[in-house]
Amino acid sequence: MNKLIYLDYAATTPVLPEVIEQVVQCLAFDGHFGNPASQSHHYGWDADKRVRQARQQIADLIQADPSEIIWTSGATESNNLALKGIAAQYQQQKKHIITSQIEHKAILDTCAALAQQGFEVTYLQPQAETGLVTAEQVAAAIQPNTVLISLMFVNNEIGTLTDVAAIGALAKQHQILFHVDAAQAAGKTQIDVDACHIDLLSLSGHKVYGPKGIGALYVRSEVQPQLETQIHGGGHEFGLRSGTLATHQIVGMGAAFQIAQQKLTTEQTRLAVLRQQLWQGLQQLDDVILNGHPEQHVANYLSVSFVGEHANSLTEKIKQLAAVSSSSACNSKNAAPSHVLLALGRSPEAASYSIRFSFGAYTTPEDIQFLLAQLKVHLTQPKANFFVFN
Template identity: 65%
Template sequence: MTRLIYLDYAATTPILPEISQAIIRCFSIEGDFGNPASQSHHYGWDAAQHITASRQHVADLIHATPQEIIWTSGATESNNLAIKGTLDHYKNQNKHIITSKIEHKAVLDTCAELESLGFEVTYLQPELGTGVIHPEQVEQAIQPNTVLISLMMVNNEIGTLTDIQTIGQIAHQHKIIFHVDAAQAAGKAFIDVQAMHIDLLSLSAHKIYGPKGIGALYVRREVQKQIKTQIHGGGHEQGLRSGTLATHQIVGMGEACRLAKISLVKEQQRIQKLRNQFLAGLQALTPVQLNGHPTAHVANYLNVSFLGEQADAILSAIKQVAAVSSGSACNSHHATPSHVLNALGVTEELAANTVRFSFGIYTNEENIKDLITELKTFLRSSKKAVRFSFS
């Protein structure tokens, strides 16, 4: 079986070889397999040193301090800890949260749960077509009882960037805790939690060529005492998240963050060229509609709706050649249209003919040319078939 061209990096990324090797060294008796909490022998000391180094790598990527990095099982847990941990202090107090209609389900479902407990949530409407959340929208939505703003930096379906720095300034001025889901932003966009006035920031390793099952939550030192623990048992991670630390996964995430920081600028430039080339190739072949902002985006994502009578057939042709997504991986098992596209004003019919292409480190010019060539061949053959049917 011929392997498909992988263009679904937004769903997950392969682990880089050097990261795999670092992970493997933490498994065996000859390696650093010890429990980092065991401080009576060198097995535990060695593992703890790896944890410390990895925490520093994550902190360096987002311009934080190591003491502000809390290990979690992934961005979903980080989002839950950030939002529920903040709001747990305000039970039965009718407090208010601001988020948007195009957040990841880990945020939307958490906010829906809090609504059922009596909290009020404002879901901001993004700009139609682009998905932009404007800072003035956020400021206008603030109420006297607003305690949390939760917005993603890069949308996981369309790649649109949010003006986090301006929104962070607004939150800071109003003394509101600001949470950012940066699962799709890390390694793709510059992040400085200090300059951006971010209090809580969610990260995931498997979006940046690290292992699945590990993530982190940045918690600004000044707000750590305001976050209520969600997983109890041992008081690990500044008392915010108990559980034996998975040294191998943490080492993998640390290495992924270290490498991401080094390659960010050049990799974005390289992928942007491929994205431009691919979009131009699609537009030359068939009518398409771009979903997302034309310039305020990371290079890695391209979300397009195919127009015209052949749209459904073109989608089928693409999926025979490339591994792509019709939405976010978390929602791909649902038959309903993407909530992101719906919020952007994309019709249900058009949403059904939409593809998210996402590019990564192994994407090259040959992949782009091969996919465009396959589509050209398909369109030529379909035109011949139409002519034949009328002859």
């Protein structure tokens, strides 16, 4: 069986060899395997040193202090801790939360749970086709009892960038806490939590060539007293998230983030060329429309909807050639069209014939050329399954 071209980096990334090396050093008896919380011997001290180094590496990427980095099991837990932890402080007051219709399910499902507890949630509708959520929309939604704004930095399906700096300034002006899901932004765009007035920010290891099962939540130091712990048992992570630290995963995430910071500019430049190459080639095959903003986006994602007579045929052939997604990985088992694309104004039919390409470290120009060449050959076959789009 021939391997598919991997174009699903938004779902997960392979761990880099140099990161794997760092992880392995924290597993065996002759490495840093100790419990970082064991402070009575050098095994614990050595492990704690590696954890502190990784905390600094995460903080460096987002321009934060290492004491503001809280380890979690991933961005989903970070999102839950951020929203539920803040909401718990106001659960008797039925406060108001602002988010958008195109957030990750970890945000939408958490907001739905909070709504069941009496919170009012406003779901902003993004700009049609582009997916932009603007500061003007946020300003119009603010109420006297608004306590939290939660928006993603980079959309995980279409790659559109949110103007978090403008929204952060607005939140600060109104003394509203601002949470940002940056799982898809780390290593792809510059992040400065102070400049953007971000109070809480969620991060994931496996989206940045680190291990799965590890993430972090940035919590501004003055906000930490307002965050109610969700996992108790030992008082780890400044009392905000208990549980023995997974040293090997933490070290892997730290190493991956350090590499991502070093390569951010050059990698975005390289991937932008590949993205444009694929987009131009797809437009020559059939009628196709772009999902997302044509300019305000990172280079890693290209979401398209096929709307010509070959829509079904092309989407099926692409899936035979490349590992791609039709939506986010958390929704891939759901046959329903992407909630993100529907919120952009795409019809259910257009959303059904949509592909999310996501590029990464091992994507080459040859991959793009091969994919486009195979699609051109496919369209010349008389038995191609054509579909008339209405």
